[in-house]
Amino acid sequence: MSNELHLDLDGVPIDVGPRPAPHAAKLSPTAWAKENLFNSIGNSIITLVFGAIFIATTWWAIGWLVDAEFEIVRRNLRLFMVGQFPKEELWRLWLSGYTILIAIGLVSGALAHNTYDLAVEQGVPAERESLMSLVRRFWALIAVMVFFVSFARTLLPYIGVAAAFALVIVSREVGWRMPSAVRHRAIYIGSTLAIISMLVLSGTSKLGGVTLGLVAFFWALSEMGRRDAPTTAAGKLARFAIPLAVAIIVFAIEVVIPFDGFGWEDWGGLHITLFTSVVGIALGMPLGILLALGRQSDLPVIKSASVLFIEFVRGVPLISLLLFSGLMLPFFLPIDFERPADLTLAMIVIMGFSAAYIAEIVRGGLQAVPKGQTEAAQALGMAPGSLQRLIVLPQALRAVIPAMVGQFIALFKDTSLLVVVGILEFLDVASVANNQPEFLGKGLAGVTYIFVAIGYWAFAFTMSKESRRLETKLGVGTR
Amino acid sequence: MSNVSVNTDATQILGGSGEVMIELRGVDKFFGEFQALNNIDMKVGKQEVVVVIGPSGSGKSTLIRCINRLERHNRGSIVVDGVELSDDVRNIQEIRRETGMVFQSFNLFPHLTVLENITLAPRNVRNMPKAEAEELAMSLLERVQIPQQARKFPGQLSGGQQQRVAIARALAMQPKVVLFDEPTSALDPEMVKEVLDTMQDLATEGMTMIVVTHEMGFAREVADRVVFMADGAIVEVGNPEHFFTNPQEERTQLFLSQIL
Numbered sequence: 001m002s003n004e005l006h007l008d009l010d011g012v013p014i015d016v017g018p019r020p021a022p023h024a025a026k027l028s029p030t031a032w033a034k035e036n037l038f039n040s041i042g043n044s045i046i047t048l049v050f051g052a053i054f055i056a057t058t059w060w061a062i063g064w065l066v067d068a069e070f071e072i073v074r075r076n077l078r079l080f081m082v083g084q085f086p087k088e089e090l091w092r093l094w095l096s097g098y099t100i101l102i103a104i105g106l107v108s109g110a111l112a113h114n115t116y117d118l119a120v121e122q123g124v125p126a127e128r129e130s131l132m133s134l135v136r137r138f139w140a141l142i143a144v145m146v147f148f149v150s151f152a153r154t155l156l157p158y159i160g161v162a163a164a165f166a167l168v169i170v171s172r173e174v175g176w177r178m179p180s181a182v183r184h185r186a187i188y189i190g191s192t193l194a195i196i197s198m199l200v201l202s203g204t205s206k207l208g209g210v211t212l213g214l215v216a217f218f219w220a221l222s223e224m225g226r227r228d229a230p231t232t233a234a235g236k237l238a239r240f241a242i243p244l245a246v247a248i249i250v251f252a253i254e255v256v257i258p259f260d261g262f263g264w265e266d267w268g269g270l271h272i273t274l275f276t277s278v279v280g281i282a283l284g285m286p287l288g289i290l291l292a293l294g295r296q297s298d299l300p301v302i303k304s305a306s307v308l309f310i311e312f313v314r315g316v317p318l319i320s321l322l323l324f325s326g327l328m329l330p331f332f333l334p335i336d337f338e339r340p341a342d343l344t345l346a347m348i349v350i351m352g353f354s355a356a357y358i359a360e361i362v363r364g365g366l367q368a369v370p371k372g373q374t375e376a377a378q379a380l381g382m383a384p385g386s387l388q389r390l391i392v393l394p395q396a397l398r399a400v401i402p403a404m405v406g407q408f409i410a411l412f413k414d415t416s417l418l419v420v421v422g423i424l425e426f427l428d429v430a431s432v433a434n435n436q437p438e439f440l441g442k443g444l445a446g447v448t449y450i451f452v453a454i455g456y457w458a459f460a461f462t463m464s465k466e467s468r469r470l471e472t473k474l475g476v477g478t479r
Numbered sequence: 480m481s482n483v484s485v486n487t488d489a490t491q492i493l494g495g496s497g498e499v500m501i502e503l504r505g506v507d508k509f510f511g512e513f514q515a516l517n518n519i520d521m522k523v524g525k526q527e528v529v530v531v532i533g534p535s536g537s538g539k540s541t542l543i544r545c546i547n548r549l550e551r552h553n554r555g556s557i558v559v560d561g562v563e564l565s566d567d568v569r570n571i572q573e574i575r576r577e578t579g580m581v582f583q584s585f586n587l588f589p590h591l592t593v594l595e596n597i598t599l600a601p602r603n604v605r606n607m608p609k610a611e612a613e614e615l616a617m618s619l620l621e622r623v624q625i626p627q628q629a630r631k632f633p634g635q636l637s638g639g640q641q642q643r644v645a646i647a648r649a650l651a652m653q654p655k656v657v658l659f660d661e662p663t664s665a666l667d668p669e670m671v672k673e674v675l676d677t678m679q680d681l682a683t684e685g686m687t688m689i690v691v692t693h694e695m696g697f698a699r700e701v702a703d704r705v706v707f708m709a710d711g712a713i714v715e716v717g718n719p720e721h722f723f724t725n726p727q728e729e730r731t732q733l734f735l736s737q738i739l
Contacts (some may be wrong), residue, residue: 122630375549376586380600380652381576390599394590 040214064446073451074151074445077145078431080451081148083268083424093271094160096197103193105168105369109175110186117180124262128176131169137465264341268424270455272343277412280350284411285404287351289360289397293388294362306359313356318349319417325349326421346421354411365396377379398474405467409460486559486727489519489713494703495526500687501546506555508541508711515541519710523656528688530698530719533708534621534734539654541692542708543658546689547578556714560655576604579649583661587633593620593644597651604652619647623677631656639670643677656687663694695739699723707731 036048073080082093112129119126135142142165151159164312175186182189267275294306313321325345369392377387416427424432430448433439494498501523506518516537523529531539544550546557548564548571557564559574588596597619598612607615620626623643625636633641642662649657660677663671676698682688682701692698698705698719705722707715707730715728723739727733 105540122632122635192491370586372582372584372586373588376580376582376588379547379575379578379582381572381604381650382600383572383604386603393586398590448680 068364068447068453069442069444070151070447071446072433072436072439072447074153075438076429076436077148077151077153077157079269079424079433080426080429080455081269082271083429084266085268085271086266092200098164099193099197099200100258101164101168102171103197105171106175106178106193107186107190108179110183110189111174111175112172113176113178114183114186134172137469138462140458140461140465144455147454175325214305217297264343267343269429270426272418272423273412273415273426274459276347276350276415276418277408279347280411280415281408283351284354285358289353289362291355291391292362292366295359296366309352310356310359313353314360318353318414320418321349321353322346322417328351342421343418343423346418346423350411350415350418353414354407357407358404361400361407362396364400364403365400366392369395370397401467401471401474405463405470409463411458413456426455486716487713489706489716491522491566491716492522492524492527492704493718494528495524495685495687499523500525500527500560501689502556502558503542503546504556504558506542506545506552506557508538508550508552510617512607515711518543519555519713520707521533521706521713523689525655526685528682528690528701528703529706530702530704531689531691531708532693532695532734532738533714534697536710538707538711540660541711543580543660543689543691546658547575547580549580576652577655579652579657581642581645581649581657581659581662583664585633585638585645585665587648589633589644592630592632593625593636596633596644597648600648601651616647617653619650620644622650622680623647624673637670638666639673642666642670642674646674646677646681650681653731656689657681659688659690659692661691661693662706663692693738695723695735700716705736709734 038044078087080327082090085093116126116128129137145161145164149157152158178186291306291310294302295310297303297306325348327340329345329348373391374387374396377391382391416425418425419428430445430452433448434445490502492549499522501521503519503521506516506519507514521542524597531538531542541550546553546559546564551566552564560577562570562574562577564571564574587593588599591599594613594616597616598607598609601607601612601615602609610704617626617629620629623646625640625643628636628640628644633644636644646657662678663674666674671694675694678688678690678697679701690697690702700719702719705717705719706713707722707726707728709730715722715726715731717726722731723735726735
């Protein structure tokens, strides 16, 4: 508080009094409440009404939670989590799950360090994300895992989940500490681990083969997205030919051996929900991008095929596609081909469904890229293919992240429709549990469905949160 | 009322080495019914600096955009360094490799660093190895006097710096001619000078340049020839001295009186 020297128009000092103290940044709770909740009669009434509703609802909810019989969940926990997966093979799920967690930890640690290095290079302030901030970031997932495991009746699941947390933390640390050259190839390490994980789950080549194909596809995609172009002919060949060849070989294997894994017919529960979502997103996204590019192609055949596919799939409810998948899809396969399992067909449908919607989202993104970008690239003499993949697509995808993740979240919840093809997915376990003789007619529907709802919510909320974080990081919506 | 001493012949080269770099013959361009270019005959010589001025809608941007095929001319022929512009994609790309362009809105690639912006085309189009491209990029950044910004993203730079990066990006392809489409029109006044200085250095070093601009000071100082366009046609041509002190055509006089 100082007396500032103000001069009037003639240069004569005038005394304007002491400078008022700046408005306090942090108000005490009562002061805050007074200012924001009760600052007028109208607001006070709204506060009281909503406050009453909120308190009443919370009171009822807590009361219900305390009195509710969760035995139904405890007895059926394995069913909820993995459906009717063969009990003796459950170790495979744990092992493959751990492998995936290690992969996630390593890759995220490595990528975090890469981003950190880049920021330092640019002279932008950077700091490493602490464990506490990570916990805050993923609190929903952590809380729901703890929630799930609290229904376990033996000690083993508790140890298992605790080990999972420890594994992620340790592998993230390892990923951070890896030498720079290794860190920049983190994606390949992660992919290899993903393949191993799938091989554990599938035994021989079946599921692992598909994963191999997936990985090869993503390798091809990420090679395409790399900004540095190999300059030797051999390098160029290696970039596309190798992953493409691997993908083709894998596909050939898959044509001979049906797509499945251990206990494929019996997969279910949260496991199948997560698995289908991941496959639907992972396979649907590249296919969707290809469809979007195909739709704006100049070649009539590609264009009409893309439009036909997109408009057909978008015009029909997912449930009908799933119901008819058993009838329609086998038509597209060679006559003497062994009919794939229902789950396989359903996953193909989910993938195609997701691709069609993503194609439209990407098309919007492509239109959002300023024309000047294309012109600048053309003026430099760039070929249309390079232009699309290096200039237009990266910007288009960046612009549609909110819409795409929204689509992923919707897909995650749409997997509940798998019940119509006879798959015991997460939501269906609730009805199955409710219909069990010892729980039938006890009005326990609330318990099971709320349990399932909490599960869905935790994952969907985390996806939504991560999407916002990604947007901020990529500067979507800012210049 | 025609004045016989009005020079409308844009095919006279007034600077540089005298050889022809770009030739436009009878070029017409229509946007639907609207005629944007009306029977343009023009030559630009090697190492000549031609400044094109005129009111908005006069077709000056369309003119230079036709040269690198960002617009397709409907009639006439355009020949760049001996290669005629046709509908053949390879031919278009060949010409685009030799003509650089600097845009009014910079059009830098926002998802790439400054260095990557500049090295992208040499590596991708000319298959230059990464190290060599980066060396070239750094030397160009030094030429436009912002080497320390190499690792930043375009969004972190000021407008003047962005435009200078755009100039460096165009130069990275080692073009024979650089086309400027109102390069300073989107800049804050205090940044206009730094860009114009860069362009002047470029001219002094002997680059062939066609500059569409409203900066008359630049035209006066740097241009070998000034071309005034209105309504899609070339109205008057001359060297800067003649042009600014003694414009003949009434339209020219009117335009200059509004600008200067």
